[in-house]
Structure formats: C-alpha cells, structure tokens
Amino acid sequence: MCIDSQMLSAYLDGELKEPYRTQVIEHLEHCAACRKHLDDIRALSNRVRNTAFTEEELGRKKDAMLEMLDKKYFQNNKISFFRRRFEMSLPQMVTAAAAVVVIFVCGFMFFGSNPAQTDDILPSFAVPADSQNVRLVSSKSGSLDDYTLEEILQYLDAKGYQVDISIKGLQPIETPAQTE
Amino acid sequence: MEIKSTNRDDFRFIYEQNYHLIMQVTMHIVYNLGIAEDLTQEAFERFYVKNMTFPSEEEAKYWLLKVAKNLALNHINRNKRDIQLVEKVKKMPGKTVNNEDGQKQVIDEESRREVREAIAQLPENLRIVIQLKEFSGLDYKAIGKTLGISETNVKVRVHRARKKLEELLNTEDRDVY
Numbered sequence: 001m002c003i004d005s006q007m008l009s010a011y012l013d014g015e016l017k018e019p020y021r022t023q024v025i026e027h028l029e030h031c032a033a034c035r036k037h038l039d040d041i042r043a044l045s046n047r048v049r050n051t052a053f054t055e056e057e058l059g060r061k062k063d064a065m066l067e068m069l070d071k072k073y074f075q076n077n078k079i080s081f082f083r084r085r086f087e088m089s090l091p092q093m094v095t096a097a098a099a100v101v102v103i104f105v106c107g108f109m110f111f112g113s114n115p116a117q118t119d120d121i122l123p124s125f126a127v128p129a130d131s132q133n134v135r136l137v138s139s140k141s142g143s144l145d146d147y148t149l150e151e152i153l154q155y156l157d158a159k160g161y162q163v164d165i166s167i168k169g170l171q172p173i174e175t176p177a178q179t180e
Numbered sequence: 181m182e183i184k185s186t187n188r189d190d191f192r193f194i195y196e197q198n199y200h201l202i203m204q205v206t207m208h209i210v211y212n213l214g215i216a217e218d219l220t221q222e223a224f225e226r227f228y229v230k231n232m233t234f235p236s237e238e239e240a241k242y243w244l245l246k247v248a249k250n251l252a253l254n255h256i257n258r259n260k261r262d263i264q265l266v267e268k269v270k271k272m273p274g275k276t277v278n279n280e281d282g283q284k285q286v287i288d289e290e291s292r293r294e295v296r297e298a299i300a301q302l303p304e305n306l307r308i309v310i311q312l313k314e315f316s317g318l319d320y321k322a323i324g325k326t327l328g329i330s331e332t333n334v335k336v337r338v339h340r341a342r343k344k345l346e347e348l349l350n351t352e353d354r355d356v357y
Binding site: 005006009010013014015040041044045047048049050051052053055057058059060061062065066068069070072073074 | 186188191192195196199200203204207208213216217220221224225228291292295296299310313314315319320335336338339342343345346349
C-alpha cells in the first residue's frame with residue numbers, strides 16, 4: 001500500500017515522527033510512484049519558495065526604520081512610570097479581587113452598620129420621611145411645673161380622685177399649690 | 181535568552197533577526213512594499229509599547245509574527261472592496277530571480293507570478309499556513325504557536341494547501357498549453 005500524500009508532505013518538511021519516518025524511507029526505496037509523488041511535492045514547495053521576496057527587495061527601509069524607532073523610543077532612555085505596565089497573572093488577579101471582597105465584608109461584620117451609615121453609603125435605601133413612619137414626639141421634658149393647677153385638677157378628676165384644695169395663708173399664690 | 185521589549189539591545193537584536201521575516205510575511209499578504217513596511221513598523225512599535233518580557237527570542241518571534249499577520253489581514257479586510265488580491269499580484273512589478281537551494285533551475289518571472297496568483301487564491305486559513313511554512317523557516321510546532329492551532333492541524337493545512345496549489349497550477353498550465 002502506498003503512502004498517502006499528507007504523510008509525504010510531512011516527511012518532506014522533516015516533521016514525520018520516528019516509526020513512520022523509517023517506514024516511509026523504506027517504502028520510497030522500492031516504490032517509484034511514491035518517489036515521483038514526493039518529487040512533485042518537493043518541486044511545488046520549491047516553486048512556492050522561489051516566490052519569496054529577496055532581502056534586497058524587502059530591506060530598503062530596514063536601517064532607516066530602526067533609526068527612526070530608536071530615536072522615537074530609546075533616545076531619552078527612560079520609561080515613564082505610566083508606560084511601565086504592571087503585569088498580573090490570572091490567579092493573582094482573582095486573589096486580589098477576593099481580598100477586596102473579604103476586607104469589605106469583614107468591615108461590615110466587625111464594625112457593624114447602622115441606618116445612618118447605610119444611608120450615607122446607599123442613599124437609595126433610606127426610607128423617605130412621611131406621616132407613615134414619623135411619630136411626633138414632644139420635646140418638652142415633663143415636670144409638674146409645666147402644668148397649671150386646673151390641668152392637674154382636671155387630670156386627677158378624670159382619673160377618679162377626689163381632691164380638696166385649701167389655701168394656707170393669705171399670700172397670693174405664685175406657685176401652684178401642693179396637692180395632698 | 182530572556183527578551184525585554186523595551187531594552188534597547190534586546191529590541192535591536194529582535195529587530196535585526198526578524199525584520200526580513202516580518203516583511204516577508206506581511207508582503208505575501210498585502211503584496212505592496214510600502215504597506216508591508218508600514219505594517220512591519222507598526223508591529224515593532226507595538227512590540228516596544230507593549231513592554232513585555234519574553235522567556236526566549238523564539239517567543240518574541242512568534243508574538244511579532246502573530247501581530248504582523250493580524251495587522252496585515254486587518255488591512256486586507258478593510259480594503260477588500262478596493263482591489264482584489266489576485267489583481268494586486270498581477271500588478272506587482274517584475275524582478276529577476278536568484279537561485280535558492282543551490283538548484284540550477286531558472287524560474288522566470290512569469291512562473292513566479294503564476295505561483296503567487298495561485299497562493300492568493302487559497303482560502304485564508306490555508307494561505308497563511310503555507311506561507312509561514314515555506315517562507316519563514318518555522319517548523320510545524322512554531323507555526324501552530326504563532327497561529328494558535330495544533331501541530332496536527334498545521335500538518336493537515338500544509339498538505340491541503342499543497343494539494344490545492346497543485347490543482348490550481350496544473351489547471352493553469354493546461355490553460356496555457
């Protein structure tokens with residue numbers, strides 16, 4: 001059986017692995033058809049190679065270009081900080097990202113969060129103030145001095161106490177009388 | 181040898197080593213000396229600006245080849261409507277041929293042009309592979325690395341490209357005679 005042309009092609013390029021290579025060589029020795037085929041492939045390959053451009057065709061700007069690039073990049077022979085690239089491999093990047101997340105989460109865990117902070121960080125989560133969730137609380141601190149006698153009496157009366165009030169002296173009352 | 185693309189000596193070294201190769205590859209894609217030069221320059225500028233460190237000069241070469249190839253293909257695709265590739269090859273100026281491989285065969289410019297036209301007719305995935313194979317001196321493994329395909333895939337494509345070229349050239353011969 002003859003060698004298929006893909007194998008011959010690889011053989012020509014010197015890319016055939018060992019057990020096959022020896023087999024091909026042996027086969028070629030006694031098979032004229034395959035030798036012919038190999039020659040055809042080689043001839044074609046040479047024809048293609050011959051279309052390569054010569055160094056003089058390609059090289060006309062070689063030195064000028066290097067000169068130009070050298071001037072552009074190496075004359076002030078310092079790489080600026082910003083041009084310096086920081087390379088990071090993927091695992092490094094993943095680790096860094098994970099670290100950021102952990103720090104963030106720990107921050108909340110250890111220092112807690114109160115609504116005011118949340119409000120600062122995430123304004124959209126703050127509940128708008130309206131009549132439903134705001135209760136009016138008096139700012140007065142209550143003591144008896146804040147009430148008139150009538151109010152006190154009224155209050156006690158409403159609670160069901162019977163209160164008698166008498167005046168001890170003749171002085172006019174400046175402060176509310178004591179109840180007994 | 182480690183290559184740092186912003187090191188002046190490394191840059192010069194890589195430039196001297198790869199200029200003709202990059203030119204050869206871009207030239208066989210765009211078939212225009214001026215454009216190939218622009219693309220080659222662009223590739224080397226990117227090489228510098230990228231500021232990379234390569235473990236070996238080979239890796240740097242593959243990187244450059246990949247960039248140059250992509251630049252050239254982009255250029256072609258952008259200007260596809262302007263001129264068909266085959267037309268471009270036909271308009272290439274002629275030039276005398278020197279013998280390579282020590283062979284005594286003299287191939288005239290007409291035959292050279294014919295082969296170039298045939299290569300230009302190959303589909304892109306075969307064309308780049310056969311060009312890298314025949315013009316760059318890279319082995320299958322290196323070509324695979326440059327193009328991001330497997331070694332086996334390179335082998336198959338080289339073979340298909342040769343088969344296709346043979347068909348194209350033979351039918352053309354028959355047309356001529």
